[in-house]
Amino acid sequence: MKITRRELLISAGSLLAYSQLGSLANAEVNIAAQPGDQEMIASMCKALYPHDRFPMNIYMDIAAGAIKKGNADTGAKISFRAGLDGLKINSFDKMSFKKQTKYLNSIANTPFFGLVRGHTVVALYDHKEVHKIFGYQGASFDRGGYKDGEYNDLSWLPDPRIEEHPDLTAFLDDSSPKKYASLKTKKTF
Amino acid sequence: MKIDKKEKAVVVIGSGPGGAQVAYQLTKQGIPVVLLEAGRRIMKEEYVNEEWPAFSQMAWLDKRTMTGNSRIVQDFNGLPTWLVKAVGGTATHWAGATPRFLDYEWKTKSTYGSVDGATLMDWPIDGKEMKPYYVKAEDAIGSTHRGGRPALPANNNYKVFAEGAKRNGYKFYATGPYGTNAAPYDGRPASVQDGFNFQGDKSGAKWNPNVSEIPKALASGKLELRENSQAVQITTDSSGKADGVLYMDTKTKALHRQEAKVICVAGNSIETPRLFLMSASARHPNGLANSSDQVGRNYMRHLTGSVYATFDKPVNFYRGETMAGFLADEVKHNPKRGFVGGYYLETLALGPSFLGAFLDPGRWGKKFADMMDGYQNMAGMWIVGEDMPQKNNRITLGSAKDAFGLPAPNVHFDDHPNDTAMRNHAYEKGEAIYKAVGAKQTYRVTPYPHTHNLGSMRMSAKAKDGVVDKHGRCHDVKNLFVSDGSVMTTGAACNPTLTITALAIRQGEYLAEQLKKGNV
Ligand SMILES: Cc1cc2nc3c(=O)[nH]c(=O)nc-3n(C[C@H](O)[C@H](O)[C@H](O)COP(=O)(O)OP(=O)(O)OC[C@H]3O[C@@H](n4cnc5c(N)ncnc54)[C@H](O)[C@@H]3O)c2cc1C
Numbered sequence: 001m002k003i004t005r006r007e008l009l010i011s012a013g014s015l016l017a018y019s020q021l022g023s024l025a026n027a028e029v030n031i032a033a034q035p036g037d038q039e040m041i042a043s044m045c046k047a048l049y050p051h052d053r054f055p056m057n058i059y060m061d062i063a064a065g066a067i068k069k070g071n072a073d074t075g076a077k078i079s080f081r082a083g084l085d086g087l088k089i090n091s092f093d094k095m096s097f098k099k100q101t102k103y104l105n106s107i108a109n110t111p112f113f114g115l116v117r118g119h120t121v122v123a124l125y126d127h128k129e130v131h132k133i134f135g136y137q138g139a140s141f142d143r144g145g146y147k148d149g150e151y152n153d154l155s156w157l158p159d160p161r162i163e164e165h166p167d168l169t170a171f172l173d174d175s176s177p178k179k180y181a182s183l184k185t186k187k188t189f
Numbered sequence: 190m191k192i193d194k195k196e197k198a199v200v201v202i203g204s205g206p207g208g209a210q211v212a213y214q215l216t217k218q219g220i221p222v223v224l225l226e227a228g229r230r231i232m233k234e235e236y237v238n239e240e241w242p243a244f245s246q247m248a249w250l251d252k253r254t255m256t257g258n259s260r261i262v263q264d265f266n267g268l269p270t271w272l273v274k275a276v277g278g279t280a281t282h283w284a285g286a287t288p289r290f291l292d293y294e295w296k297t298k299s300t301y302g303s304v305d306g307a308t309l310m311d312w313p314i315d316g317k318e319m320k321p322y323y324v325k326a327e328d329a330i331g332s333t334h335r336g337g338r339p340a341l342p343a344n345n346n347y348k349v350f351a352e353g354a355k356r357n358g359y360k361f362y363a364t365g366p367y368g369t370n371a372a373p374y375d376g377r378p379a380s381v382q383d384g385f386n387f388q389g390d391k392s393g394a395k396w397n398p399n400v401s402e403i404p405k406a407l408a409s410g411k412l413e414l415r416e417n418s419q420a421v422q423i424t425t426d427s428s429g430k431a432d433g434v435l436y437m438d439t440k441t442k443a444l445h446r447q448e449a450k451v452i453c454v455a456g457n458s459i460e461t462p463r464l465f466l467m468s469a470s471a472r473h474p475n476g477l478a479n480s481s482d483q484v485g486r487n488y489m490r491h492l493t494g495s496v497y498a499t500f501d502k503p504v505n506f507y508r509g510e511t512m513a514g515f516l517a518d519e520v521k522h523n524p525k526r527g528f529v530g531g532y533y534l535e536t537l538a539l540g541p542s543f544l545g546a547f548l549d550p551g552r553w554g555k556k557f558a559d560m561m562d563g564y565q566n567m568a569g570m571w572i573v574g575e576d577m578p579q580k581n582n583r584i585t586l587g588s589a590k591d592a593f594g595l596p597a598p599n600v601h602f603d604d605h606p607n608d609t610a611m612r613n614h615a616y617e618k619g620e621a622i623y624k625a626v627g628a629k630q631t632y633r634v635t636p637y638p639h640t641h642n643l644g645s646m647r648m649s650a651k652a653k654d655g656v657v658d659k660h661g662r663c664h665d666v667k668n669l670f671v672s673d674g675s676v677m678t679t680g681a682a683c684n685p686t687l688t689i690t691a692l693a694i695r696q697g698e699y700l701a702e703q704l705k706k707g708n709v
Contacts, residue, residue: 049553049558101555120553121545121546121553122542124545125541125546125561126241126542126545131540131541134562134564134565135505136507136540136565137505137507139238140238140381140384141383144381145380146383146508147382150382151345151509152342152343152344153505154345154348154504154505156502157348157352157626159343160348160351160355161362162341162343163340164334164361164363165363168361168363168517171521172289172520173292175291175316176292177292177293177295177296180293180300183523183524
């Protein structure tokens, strides 16, 4: 598979990638199999989407998924290996956040970057622990949905009107083509 | 009911709001119908209340490509549209907003005048003629705030939206009209506010054909629903009339043929023109019913965009109904704003999984992470407005092939300057709404893959200007109809499904009458 920059940078790649998560081929030579490799990738995931509230084990999970994708086929393997090498040579995990950001910008056009970023943005915000930290409760159907007092528990603003304004019908009905055609269109583009 | 493949049947292709409605109208009048649907029937117990698994369960993921200056070309190249392949069509995913066209929106050429680069045209029908069908459509869907049906309660996202709107001097906000029950209606329950209506809605409170027209038509005994049956070609006889449909079993890939006396196509604005183009023949060398060269052209996707904001205090905007919040103040044509047409603002909430993918595609770094970090304190809205039809915004058969070896459709989309001007106006107004209630950070979000797909099989008075006439009947092929949103001459500001439903009811009644009179 030829991986173009575009294919990898697009989020569509990551959307479709989601459905491929489970179907990776058995690889013979695995990249990123050295001690410390997963930690290195995790430090990249964290620099991409830095959340102080997230424990490192979440980023480690994301890194594991990225590595799995990096082993998916020969094209991914060679670009992943090269990208990981770059992180190691530059001791990416020891850099300041500012330097990390600068480094990531310098490799932003590589397939390696595209693969790790595309995977991270999907997998990280889909991670169950992240949902907990964000306070997102997700599915509620089994307990009968969000209850009165839950879906409307916001109390720092007054309760709004839910009915339509009495003038709405007149406002919408006043839409004769003739009348509106008399409004002169002023060209601004 | 079982209909023989050799029998010349009424065949409907696609079971979304357009196709299912036509099938239901015909069966209701005792006319047997074969309904071909590329996807399978997913029952509500099977729906998954998680964003990605639900997406994989129902989205149309067959290969499509995209070109043009729209940002989606970079962001989501393989996924230009967000459509469903399942019985009930994209309404399995839909939110439920059901506004109507304004009277002048049927006559945009006469109203707005000529706009450079746009192919505005008046519809051959008007608001007066459509009014009774809108009432029927609202009753079919069960729109709240209409027909005596009650309003949905306010959820947290709406509270922020409505108060911000009020403080900006806006008046026309409400929790609907919306196609999910606030009280039990038509054998379906009231909303349980579970926050997952995009994912199919496990409760059945949300209208979609799979819980309404399909079961009703099946109960009539006049419908044969063929799932996993994707139409790939419409054939014609020596007189040029359509006489059959070749369709593929998507599981076994076996090809079948159904003889037909009338065919209604409702595959949505990508697949409908694609099918017509794949049906080119010696008699129709440019594609079926395409003497006008209009098949696939004037494709629209509505002006869209979103505004999200974070606040000091929690909102938990994902709870409750996804889009039950509506603002109509900016919908009226007012060229002083620097563009023609208008737009609605509607509440919208995404879970963290989708928000990460859609908030700012391709973006990374601290600012993005900080916005995501404010998830619990976030509110969101969607912009939906009229976009300009353009000749070259177009569906064609690309060189790429899908997994069945069929030519994959290419979607070309350039934003018109009017679209951009309107979107920027709407972004400013949306931000002002949130700032008025204390937003800390606001975020302008680019369009998602197209959820509203319109045009591409344009309705026109004259055969040279479009593909179908005022009843959705092909100008060139008299027993061939188009029954989905692709007939839209122009798109208006409003979400399209109510209008698709109204047009399909009207077409179904017309076709039943013609069939009874022996006119087709
Ligand atoms: C997330 C989301 C939210 C939305 N919210 C709203 C909203 O609030 N209000 C609103 O008005 N609209 C909304 N929409 C849009 C709405 O879903 C569509 O306007 C509507 O479903 C279009 O109906 P249709 O019948 O034209 O096409 P579809 O619903 O797309 O149905 C087409 C059907 O045809 C089938 N098909 C296609 N090709 C073939 C073939 N060759 N053979 C056999 N079958 C085929 C497809 O599988 C599909 O089931 C939303 C859409 C999305 C994705």
